[in-house]
Amino acid sequence: MQKPPILRLRGVHKSLRGQHVLRGVDLDIADGENMVIIGRSGGGKSVLLRHIMGLLKPDKGEVWFRDQNLVQMSEEAITPLRREMGMLFQNGALFDSMTVGDNVGFSLVEQGKMKPAEIRTEVARALKIVDLPGQEYKMPAEISGGMRKRVALARAAITRPALMMYDEPTAGLDPIMADSITKLIARLGKELNMTNIVVTHDMVSAYEMADRIAMLHEGKIYAIATAKEIETSDDPVIKRFVKGMSQVSDAVF
Ligand SMILES: Nc1ncnc2c1ncn2[C@@H]1O[C@H](COP(=O)(O)OP(=O)(O)O)[C@@H](O)[C@H]1O
Ligand SMILES: [Mg+2]
Incomplete structure (x- = not known):
């Protein structure tokens, strides 16, 4: 039998400074899964992670961590839940x-x-x-x-933490270092029995560590599929993003 999801987002909407960033995000993450989130820069990936931590509240929608909806909870009630979550912030110093x-x-x-x-x-x-x-x-x-x-x-x-989040963990690293960080994230997840959510632009890293890849596009989860399915997808939006990112990294290599 499949375990219940550790995290469930339902119809999450968020506007920031008048910009409708999240436009109805639905996402289930299974306990123990390695979920990679991809999408354009400025598309709302970091904002999404902040909703999962309960650091931002949606204008509309639900954020369930196990059997609790963070959206209805007070800051005091969220604090103990947040101890079950860890985050490596983008550029975290x-x-x-x-x-x-x-x-x-x-x-x-x-x-x-x-x-x-x-x-x-x-x-x-x-x-x-x-x-x-x-x-x-x-x-x-x-x-x-x-x-x-x-x-x-x-x-x-x-x-x-039961749920670990990484925001662009390989950004700014050379390919060899990026690969070693990717492997470490996978190893940490396994050894400490964590569910991983990894936001990345780095498709090499995404393919290597993902059980599934979710693509955030125009404020929604546009696609969610295995690494193999994303890699070989015929969908023009997915193809453009994935090939585009690969070309960017090729240029850097
Ligand atoms: N605290 C904030 N206040 C206002 N606007 C924000 C804030 N955080 C993010 N944004 C805006 O929300 C959009 C999505 O940002 P972000 O989630 O950081 O994108 P990504 O991580 O996908 O590159 C951007 O346009 C950004 O300027
Ligand atoms: Mg970001």
């Missing part, structure tokens, strides 16, 4: 004045539930998963951009 270890352990310290020794153990474990064992005492300025990205991944995943 580290705290420059904190060590790598303090950056990674930040959320656990904030939660105030673990002893310092337990937090150190969790931090060490998270750093190991992202292939940075023993780097706790480095400062962000002392490590490379790719390493900082991996530290940010460890920081976002340390609380082992």
Whole structure:
């Protein structure tokens, strides 16, 4: 039997500064699924993630996390739910004045539930998963951009959220680094038993990690299908986007 979806969006509408950004988004994400969301820049992907976190409320529609509709909930009621969600924000930076270890352990310290020794153990474990064992005492300025990205991944995943979101995790990385981050996201999802939602422009990364790909187009989910189906689709809108993005990356390579 199939598990119930961890997330269900129904008819989500949102206007920002008079612009109708989301125009009736319907989306189901299964527990444990790796869902990749693609779509044009400025199309509302980051706005969509903010609705899932409950950071933005829709003008109309429903956002269900398991059996709770975030839209009707108070900020106080959403807070505990948000602990089950993690997000790697677009251009999410580290705290420059904190060590790598303090950056990674930040959320656990904030939660105030673990002893310092337990937090150190969790931090060490998270750093190991992202292939940075023993780097706790480095400062962000002392490590490379790719390493900082991996530290940010460890920081976002340390609380082992049930639902993890990544906003353009490979943007600005060279292809080799992008591939290593893609593999890490897949590995983190598996090892920590998380459902992943990954927003990306990077079709190589999308094909590699997606169970399904959803395309946001003109404020709606225009298509939702397996990576293979998207890759070989004859639909002109999908084709134009997918080929367009591949050409952009080819040019960069
Ligand atoms: N906080 C905000 N206030 C007003 N407009 C916003 C805000 N956030 C996003 N927008 C607008 O909403 C549209 C979608 O933005 P965004 O979700 O960031 O696109 P994407 O992530 O797909 O590139 C853009 O036109 C953007 O300018
Ligand atoms: Mg964005």
